[in-house]
Amino acid sequence: MTTRVLVVEDDPDVALALRVLLTRAGYEVLAADNGRDGLKRLFADRPALMILDVGLPELNGWEVLERTRDMTDLPVLLLTARGAERDRVRGLRAGADDYLPKPFGNEELLARVEALLRRSSPARWSGQYLDEALRLVPERRAAVWQGHEVRLSAIEFRLLQVLVRNRGRVVTVEQLLARVWDDPDGVGRDRVKFAVLRLRRKLAEAAGADAEDPLEAVRGLGYRYRAPE
Template identity: 55%
Template sequence: MTKILAVEDEPDILLALRLVFERAGYQFISSTDGRSGLRMVHEEKPDLVLLDIGLPGMDGWTVLERIRDLADLPVLMISAHGQEADKVRGLRAGADDYVTKPFTNNELLARAEALLRRSGRPAEAAAGDWADFYDDGLVRINRKARAVHVNTPEGEQEVQLTNTEFRLLNVLVKHAGAVLSAQQLLTHAWDDPTGLAPDRVKFAVLRLRRKLGWDNASAAASPIKAVRGVGYRYDRPS
């Protein structure tokens, strides 16, 4: 049974979340503070985390950072504040979605189930009928093993990517030389053609570049190019 972990310190909201997800057929577990929530991520291995920002002690931002060190699982952040800066900060830090209180039960359930569907898609399904291996001399991808190696000045190194980052890299290299809009990347890498396109894609590309060691490269040297006002392009090394 799919397991949902809620890290939320408000009893009324926690009860409402339990009712929503248990009635929908999910196993629901909960924690009221960040530290115990992290322990439950490690011990219970949930399929999705509902994470409140305003937690006592260790706040939700810190918990999100630690979760990203522990596991690659979808995180839906919940906040009492709807400021754009908070939403941007959440997406930049690796949250998969962001909702503000008050929210409707149907909205929250729909968002959670969309994240579960996307995270449950194997990388092979996202890749379609692509070849199992890709190697352009700069980056090497083994899609069956879900392994990525990148050539650096220090030699070849394996890079650990999240499911979303792995799909994003695959989409970019498959369409090497072509400019893909944020909407196209959302459709192919996230399977989510609606909403939040600009920030979600922008910060995912920034994280991908950083992990591959291309964040400090000049615009001309980085193979992942931002095409202003259009989208992104992967250039194979010549």
């Protein structure tokens, strides 16, 4: 079955270039030129990945991303203006899995699409982790924390999985980029910080604000999972 990719882009030249590039690479391309139609295509056709432009009519990219994250955890590649660091930070904080500044190279875009699809495959998650407070459930891409099930995105699940497999040990930002984002060169370090923040928020919302935070930031190094005593 051909992998479906939804492109939500209002610039006709960019949209055409993406369609040709992705089609030649073997993907089935779905397209929308505004945010409202993008959401309709998203929920009607259930693609495997969405490429989302920030500046869209009807609903902008931020609104589309927010509504998407309320309903699904499919990978989202955000297209931003070159040099717009604020947009990239905002996108990562809102739940985008990766970003790519315009104009972009064809090979880089395809590599990022392939990496996102590879990371989101259920076959990539195997085994469970269990202690008195936490259980990972790979088949549902979820964690049971303090007795409450928490649904996670692909990135959040992989992040938690890497941390708990190294419980008590610091996992550096560089190691997390390599193991969770397939980014051994360490590009985009803010991705780690904002993914940890989203993961912490989900765990706290599930178990209550008074529950222990198991994710410890180690200044200048990285993060570690502390199994409850």
